[in-house]
Amino acid sequence: MLKILVIGSGGREHAIAKKFLDSKKVEQVYVAKGNAGMKRDGIDLVDIAENDHESLIKFAKKKQISWTFVGPEIPLLNGIVDDFITAGLKIFAPSKAAAMIEGSKSFAKEIMNKYNVPTAKYQTFFDFSKAKSYVKRKGVPIVIKKDGLAAGKGVVVAFTIEEALGALSDMLKKNQFGEGVSCVVVEEFLEGEEFSLLSFVKDKKIYPMVIAQDHKQAYDNDKGPNTGGMGAYSPVPQISQEVIDEAFERIVKPVVIGMEQDSASFTGILYAGLIATKKGPKVIEFNARFGDPEAQVVLPRLTSDLGQIIDDLLNDKEPVITWREDGITLGVVITAQGYPQNCKKGMPVPTKFNDSKITPYYAGVNCDEKGELVASGGRIFLLCTTADNVKIAQKKIYDELDKQSLDGFFYRKDIGYKAIE
Ligand code: AMP
Ligand code: GLY
Numbered sequence: 001m002l003k004i005l006v007i008g009s010g011g012r013e014h015a016i017a018k019k020f021l022d023s024k025k026v027e028q029v030y031v032a033k034g035n036a037g038m039k040r041d042g043i044d045l046v047d048i049a050e051n052d053h054e055s056l057i058k059f060a061k062k063k064q065i066s067w068t069f070v071g072p073e074i075p076l077l078n079g080i081v082d083d084f085i086t087a088g089l090k091i092f093a094p095s096k097a098a099a100m101i102e103g104s105k106s107f108a109k110e111i112m113n114k115y116n117v118p119t120a121k122y123q124t125f126f127d128f129s130k131a132k133s134y135v136k137r138k139g140v141p142i143v144i145k146k147d148g149l150a151a152g153k154g155v156v157v158a159f160t161i162e163e164a165l166g167a168l169s170d171m172l173k174k175n176q177f178g179e180g181v182s183c184v185v186v187e188e189f190l191e192g193e194e195f196s197l198l199s200f201v202k203d204k205k206i207y208p209m210v211i212a213q214d215h216k217q218a219y220d221n222d223k224g225p226n227t228g229g230m231g232a233y234s235p236v237p238q239i240s241q242e243v244i245d246e247a248f249e250r251i252v253k254p255v256v257i258g259m260e261q262d263s264a265s266f267t268g269i270l271y272a273g274l275i276a277t278k279k280g281p282k283v284i285e286f287n288a289r290f291g292d293p294e295a296q297v298v299l300p301r302l303t304s305d306l307g308q309i310i311d312d313l314l315n316d317k318e319p320v321i322t323w324r325e326d327g328i329t330l331g332v333v334i335t336a337q338g339y340p341q342n343c344k345k346g347m348p349v350p351t352k353f354n355d356s357k358i359t360p361y362y363a364g365v366n367c368d369e370k371g372e373l374v375a376s377g378g379r380i381f382l383l384c385t386t387a388d389n390v391k392i393a394q395k396k397i398y399d400e401l402d403k404q405s406l407d408g409f410f411y412r413k414d415i416g417y418k419a420i421e
Contacts, residue, residue, distance in 0.1 A: 005063075094288045098259060098266040105147050119283040125186060193418065203266070210235050220412055232330075271289065302322075
């Protein structure tokens with residue numbers, strides 16, 4: 001039987017850990033640090049910080065953990081995989097070198113260029129005045145991205161020159177989007193439907209998952225600032241199998257094989273963020289991990305055993321990966337009021353739901369002195385359900401949310417709207 005350690009503390013890690021617990025091969029699932037909401041599902045929390053690799057390694061050895069699974073990107077870029085492997089421990093996630101596909105937009109663009117992977121045309125700038133003349137020459141709409149990690153918040157899609165120059169100034173002069181590499185990528189605006197194609201990857205072997213669509217903007221009708229993600233659904237009926245196959249052949253495969261050839265071999269979950277343009281699918285970003293909230297809607301559709309799949313991949317065995325084919329799985333994120341800026345905290349978080357077919361995945365929650373869940377900021381929880389079609393799924397979730405008292409919370413009312421014919 002397997003004992004698994006999951007690193008992370010959000011809704012994504014809740015969904016991953018819960019799926020591991022469903023596995024016939026899995027005896028125990030620990031999450032470091034996890035969150036208080038996960039305990040309700042029998043997940044064991046470990047009070048060790050994500051960046052304390054030494055203590056995590058000690059814990060894994062002491063508890064005889066079979067292997068570790070990493071949820072978020074920051075530990076990957078801090079080299080948690082390299083440290084675990086050096087300590088003789090098994091871990092399913094990319095090395096620091098491979099995680100640069102997410103950590104550095106310019107690194108990702110170089111790989112795409114080298115292997116002819118379709119992506120938006122771009123230029124990298126360190127200098128404000130050079131960037132400014134480029135943007136003026138190219139015109140709008142145009143996309144300005146801060147290099148380095150910014151949790152989805154380092155991207156500005158500018159529809160006016162003023163907006164574009166403002167973003168360049170914030171990023172290159174004021175460094176408003178966080179410390180790190182002081183360079184920006186100025187990118188061609190891609191028009192089309194967005195979708196996320198995630199794959200299980202072990203070196204050269206790639207197993208694509210069912211696709212999902214996230215809703216990055218904070219408000220209805222895709223208005224407002226970019227966030228970590230306000231809701232998602234899977235599959236995405238308006239994206240054809242032909243487009244998915246093309247994305248796999250022309251994007252995912254050459255990148256994975258190219259990384260292997262270039263000594264940055266990728267093991268873990270590779271997330272391709274794509275836009276289906278009139279000229280075929282093109283890349284907007286790669287992530288080196290599951291998406292949040294994509295994991296919460298993709299994993300419930302997996303009908304084979306996640307624990308067995310990862311164990312097989314780590315042991316170079318052929319995994320059995322099967323997906324539910326009917327219906328649609330939809331998840332709505334409930335945030336604290338104020339998200340993505342200053343968030344309200346301390347509100348009681350619902351734990352009792354009227355509809356037994358709705359699953360909660362918790363994220364920004366703590367336990368108060370009475371043992372009740374309270375909001376601790378950011379994205380608080382996600383409600384997920386599977387139904388015959390997107391309209392029924394929406395109705396189930398939004399009816400349930402109407403019945404809950406959600407003072408101090410906020411959520412989008414239109415998750416899945418693009419999937420309605
Ligand atoms: P990223 O952090 O690169 O995923 O970007 C965040 C969001 O900005 C994406 O989910 C898209 O909605 C949007 N975006 C990023 N790059 C582009 C692009 N080149 N063209 C159009 N929209 C983009
Ligand atoms: N949902 C987008 C991400 O996880 O990056």
